[in-house]
Amino acid sequence: MRCPFCKEEDSRVIDSRSADDGNSIRRRRECSKCGRRFTTYEVVEKTPLMVIKHDGRRVQFDRDKLLKGLIRSCDKRDIPTDRIVALADEIERELRNTMEREITTKSIGELVMEKLKNFDEVAYIRFASVYRKFADISMFKEELEELLREKREK
Known part of the structure; x- marks a missing residue:
């Protein structure tokens, strides 16, 4: 040096x-x-993580966007902010640990849903409704039934 x-x-x-x-x-x-x-x-040098959007564009991963989505999903829930931040850290760490330099928005969304399912079921349903673009009440019902089925199997 x-x-x-x-x-x-x-x-x-x-x-x-x-x-x-x-x-x-x-x-x-x-x-x-x-x-x-x-x-x-x-x-440790962080290599940029690029996100491949649905339309094929590539943008740099934005942790703040992830955190805002998690906070929005947990709105009016009794969840301390530090737990939400820790969840965002866990998700980002898992994304970076894949050692892939590019990741699709679909992969990110699925990982977030997987983590939210065990974190808070209401936050999970809220996120899923936006991510999967629920068009009507039947889509909510299907997702809730799947969540309940998985819960019974545990």
């Missing part, structure tokens, strides 16, 4: 600690030439 003071390329690590809740490593370094100390941070 290049010294920010004298530009020497040789430095040694004198201390390493976890930072940012384990998402990065803070390193204290000492320059071998001038002896001055400086701090660096090491983080």
Whole structure:
């Protein structure tokens, strides 16, 4: 690592600690030439995750859009915001762990529904009604019957 003071390329690590809740490593370094100390941070490089829309367009994954959809689904439910944020984190982590650089909106929607089904059934039905574009009450009924059938089988 290049010294920010004298530009020497040789430095040694004198201390390493976890930072940012384990998402990065803070390193204290000492320059071998001038002896001055400086701090660096090491983080995992995130490759962009691209979303393939229904019309074939590609856009960068937007975590805020995911979170807004989850919050909307959980509206007027007694669910703490930190649990909803944790669910968004879990979904994003699972999407990134696929190691795919591109993912379809269909895959994202299905994963969100799978996670919501175990998280909160009302939020699940709300999300499903928008995601699957329920046109009438019979579509709600079919989804509810499927949810009840799965619940009985557990």
